[in-house]
Amino acid sequence: MSAGAPYLRKEGLALALSPATSAYRRPGLWRRLRSGNPTEAQLGLILLIPAALVLALVMFWPIAQVLWQSLHFERLNVPARGRPFIGLEHYQRMLWGSDMTWDVRHLLGWRLLAFAGAAGLWWGAARGVARWRTALVWTVVALLVAGLWMGYHPGEAGRWNDARFWNAFSITLLITVASVVGSFLVGLPLALLANVESRWRWLVRIALLIPWAMPRVLVGVMFAWLFNYTNGVVNDLLGRVGIAGPLWLSRADPAIWAANITIVWATSAFVGLILLAGLQSIDESLYEAAMVDGASRLQRFWAITLPLLRPSIAVALIFRTLTAIQTFDIPFAMTQGGPGRALETLGIYVSNTTNSLNLGYAAALAVALFVMSLAITVLYLRWIYAED
Amino acid sequence: MRRTLALIAALALVTSGLAQTPLKVFIGGQQRPDVVGPLLEQFNAQNPDIVATFEVGGATSDVQQQYLNTVLTSRSGEIDIFLIDVVRPAQYAASGWAEPLNQFFDSEAAMMAYLDDFLPGPIEANLIDGTLYALPAFTDAQFLYYRADLLDKYDFEPPTTWDELKTMALTIQQQEGDPNLQGFNYQGFRGEGTICTFLEVLWSAGGNWVDADGNVTLVTPEAQRTMAWYDDTLASGITVQNIAEMSTDLSRQQFQAGNVVFMLNWGYAWAHFQGNSPQDTVVAGKVGVAPLPSFEGFDSATCIGGWQWAINPYSENKDAAWRVLEYLASPTSQRTLAVEASNIPARESLYADPEVLAAAPHFGDFYDVIVNARSRPVTPFYNDVSEAIRFPMNAFFARQLGADEALQEMQRGVEEALDF
Numbered sequence: 001m002s003a004g005a006p007y008l009r010k011e012g013l014a015l016a017l018s019p020a021t022s023a024y025r026r027p028g029l030w031r032r033l034r035s036g037n038p039t040e041a042q043l044g045l046i047l048l049i050p051a052a053l054v055l056a057l058v059m060f061w062p063i064a065q066v067l068w069q070s071l072h073f074e075r076l077n078v079p080a081r082g083r084p085f086i087g088l089e090h091y092q093r094m095l096w097g098s099d100m101t102w103d104v105r106h107l108l109g110w111r112l113l114a115f116a117g118a119a120g121l122w123w124g125a126a127r128g129v130a131r132w133r134t135a136l137v138w139t140v141v142a143l144l145v146a147g148l149w150m151g152y153h154p155g156e157a158g159r160w161n162d163a164r165f166w167n168a169f170s171i172t173l174l175i176t177v178a179s180v181v182g183s184f185l186v187g188l189p190l191a192l193l194a195n196v197e198s199r200w201r202w203l204v205r206i207a208l209l210i211p212w213a214m215p216r217v218l219v220g221v222m223f224a225w226l227f228n229y230t231n232g233v234v235n236d237l238l239g240r241v242g243i244a245g246p247l248w249l250s251r252a253d254p255a256i257w258a259a260n261i262t263i264v265w266a267t268s269a270f271v272g273l274i275l276l277a278g279l280q281s282i283d284e285s286l287y288e289a290a291m292v293d294g295a296s297r298l299q300r301f302w303a304i305t306l307p308l309l310r311p312s313i314a315v316a317l318i319f320r321t322l323t324a325i326q327t328f329d330i331p332f333a334m335t336q337g338g339p340g341r342a343l344e345t346l347g348i349y350v351s352n353t354t355n356s357l358n359l360g361y362a363a364a365l366a367v368a369l370f371v372m373s374l375a376i377t378v379l380y381l382r383w384i385y386a387e388d
Numbered sequence: 389m390r391r392t393l394a395l396i397a398a399l400a401l402v403t404s405g406l407a408q409t410p411l412k413v414f415i416g417g418q419q420r421p422d423v424v425g426p427l428l429e430q431f432n433a434q435n436p437d438i439v440a441t442f443e444v445g446g447a448t449s450d451v452q453q454q455y456l457n458t459v460l461t462s463r464s465g466e467i468d469i470f471l472i473d474v475v476r477p478a479q480y481a482a483s484g485w486a487e488p489l490n491q492f493f494d495s496e497a498a499m500m501a502y503l504d505d506f507l508p509g510p511i512e513a514n515l516i517d518g519t520l521y522a523l524p525a526f527t528d529a530q531f532l533y534y535r536a537d538l539l540d541k542y543d544f545e546p547p548t549t550w551d552e553l554k555t556m557a558l559t560i561q562q563q564e565g566d567p568n569l570q571g572f573n574y575q576g577f578r579g580e581g582t583i584c585t586f587l588e589v590l591w592s593a594g595g596n597w598v599d600a601d602g603n604v605t606l607v608t609p610e611a612q613r614t615m616a617w618y619d620d621t622l623a624s625g626i627t628v629q630n631i632a633e634m635s636t637d638l639s640r641q642q643f644q645a646g647n648v649v650f651m652l653n654w655g656y657a658w659a660h661f662q663g664n665s666p667q668d669t670v671v672a673g674k675v676g677v678a679p680l681p682s683f684e685g686f687d688s689a690t691c692i693g694g695w696q697w698a699i700n701p702y703s704e705n706k707d708a709a710w711r712v713l714e715y716l717a718s719p720t721s722q723r724t725l726a727v728e729a730s731n732i733p734a735r736e737s738l739y740a741d742p743e744v745l746a747a748a749p750h751f752g753d754f755y756d757v758i759v760n761a762r763s764r765p766v767t768p769f770y771n772d773v774s775e776a777i778r779f780p781m782n783a784f785f786a787r788q789l790g791a792d793e794a795l796q797e798m799q800r801g802v803e804e805a806l807d808f
Contacts, residue, residue: 077768079482228633229630230628230630230642249630250786251632335577336577338578338779338786339633339783339788340578340779340788351454352771355453357771
């Protein structure tokens with residue numbers, strides 16, 4: 001930075017762009033540009049403009065448009081009604097219910113547990129072992145989820161305005177948690193295996209790539225065949241060891257298992273690849289030093305591998321979670337979201353609503369999906385940067 | 389003067405030779421591109437000023453519709469002509485997604501005269517308040533396919549009631565002793581076929597989804613009888629327990645592999661069973677076709693299916709598109725589709741056509757069944773109505789909802805879809 005512009009540091013970038021107001025009249029942006037001598041900060045801003053414009057065009061503009069659309073009535077098969085502004089009506093339909101009743105006993109144990117956790121945090125904060133902010137956030141979450149969502153529950157007469165949304169929401173959460181944990185638990189050993197020095201390492205690495213390279217819809221169709229009740233390989237193998245295979249895709253619970261197994265198969269390779277990259281960046285000498293100190297294999301894994309792998313784990317989990325929240329392809333290819341609505345994720349619901357040409361409501365559902373993704377990303381990012 | 393005219397004529401000839409109008413026709417993978425392709429090539433040969441090519445989409449009604457939704461929502465004229473399912477014209481008319489065809493006729497009388505050769509069912513679907521939105525490509529109906537060899541072996545005639553069907557299926561299953569042999573197969577997956585599975589039995593019990601005043605009537609004794617029948621197919625063992633994952637084509641494949649005695653399915657299955665199929669067939673020459681059974685004292689009923697040619701209103705070459713449409717809906721094209729793809733003709737004259745009858749003898753016998761096939765709900769909100777029936781039905785087959793719960797859910801869902 002030139003010696004003549006120390007004030008820029010103090011007064012920040014805002015000043016660089018606003019007309020000079022201080023007693024010292026510094027040259028304006030335009031004049032500096034004309035003279036071919038912009039300050040470093042000014043130059044930085046100018047160079048950012050194209051990127052910011054592209055980002056605004058391809059990211060913020062579509063998001064804003066979907067948000068705006070979600071506040072409008074728009075059904076293509078009702079062109080006579082036009083596209084009136086209806087405010088939050090779609091969100092009311094999505095999140096509210098009619099004649100809802102409090103069901104005190106519903107999931108009471110879990111709810112008490114959540115509130116006990118919040119109380120514990122307040123107690124901890126008062127004693128200085130927990131942070132006030134954490135206690136506050138947890139209390140709000142516990143009130144919203146455990147108090148309202150789990151307790152304000154349709155009784156005999158009442159029902160959610162859109163029970164289908166809550167079903168899709170729960171299915172999406174279930175698939176997200178199960179398949180992310182699953183793909184991590186399978187992906188980590190795969191990465192460790194692919195990192196072992198051996199003649200067959202190339203084979204393991206290719207095997208890692210194959211599921212990742214396959215189109216998801218194809219994976220779904222393939223596994224639907226494997227899980228077929230009468231002709232499928234899975235039940236044939238189970239039958240050989242004397243187990244009567246379940247009706248995988250024709251009953252709700254087995255279908256969730258089948259879908260999660262398929263998703264884990266298709267995605268643990270991705271987790272494995274990212275973790276493998278992380279493993280290779282760990283300095284060999286750390287292990288050597290640990291071995292000199294007499295650390296066992298397990299100790300080396302817990303004390304060196306896992307902590308140093310944390311950034312890679314975080315990256316793998318973020319990407320995996322975000323794709324899991326948007327799950328559409330595999331459950332759709334397997335059962336079109338059935339049996340019943342057992343595999344109907346939010347992604348499938350958005351798609352079905354779009355196909356019913358109710359674009360306004362589909363936009364509102366897409367916003368819900370977006371908010372979920374955003375919330376999870378923020379949580380992860382906080383976790384990654386927590387110790388920085 | 390004469391020279392000028394000759395010049396203009398020559399110019400017109402040259403420009404028509406140079407400026408070929410390109411047209412794109414969209415069909416699904418299930419609509420036999422191998423048969424439609426040569427048809428279009430023939431058209432191009434006869435009409436040097438037009439080059440019609442085709443694009444193949446997904447292989448189910450739902451997937452094809454999803455693609456067209458994207459094209460039409462973005463007002464793209466990239467496709468000029470498309471095939472739509474018989475359940476769609478009402479929605480296309482409401483959304484302005486199909487070009488009205490009345491303009492291509494000199495008068496309304498001329499249009500009605502042209503439509504005279506078509507079967508009434510498909511025309512009823514395409515002619516909405518006097519406006520014609522599409523021309524039938526072929527029609528369809530569900531039939532009862534049965535294994536003629538097995539029925540002969542046990543000296544059975546094709547069943548006319550559901551009870552007879554059950555008795556025959558049970559007898560054959562027990563006598564054959566093959567654990568993989570299914571007595572009765574139908575569609576229970578979460579898709580379009582399941583709507584017909586429900587409606588056909590409901591109709592054959594004397595019920596309907598709606599009464600004469602337009603009230604939804606899905607919680608009725610007739611509907612309960614329908615659900616009781618399907619419960620019975622599962623309880624008696626004539627139907628496999630994984631019926632909730634049985635899609636239309638999966639049904640067809642299982643019958644073709646020789647694993648099914650009775651099956652409900654559309655007309656296309658016939659050509660597959662005769663060997664015109666990507667899969668092997670073990671049932672060639674052993675298949676019989678009959679009208680659907682009914683409950684004692686009621687009439688048999690079947691769902692109308694089939695596909696319609698429509699013109700994209702955003703197309704820039706509508707006049708050329710109309711010529712292709714006329715060609716594709718012509719008796720010659722429909723004959724080709726009937727002979728090579730066992731697509732059921734939408735034109736009356738073809739039911740006496742020797743070439744058609746040689747390829748699919750049952751078309752002649754079941755003319756009455758085809759003509760009397762009944763429509764699924766006709767509404768611009770068909771997708772919502774369809775979802776409101778297919779979800780509870782699929783959940784019922786997956787044993788998530790009991791019969792009464794499923795019917796109540798259907799009643800509520802269909803009312804909500806139509807109450808607008």
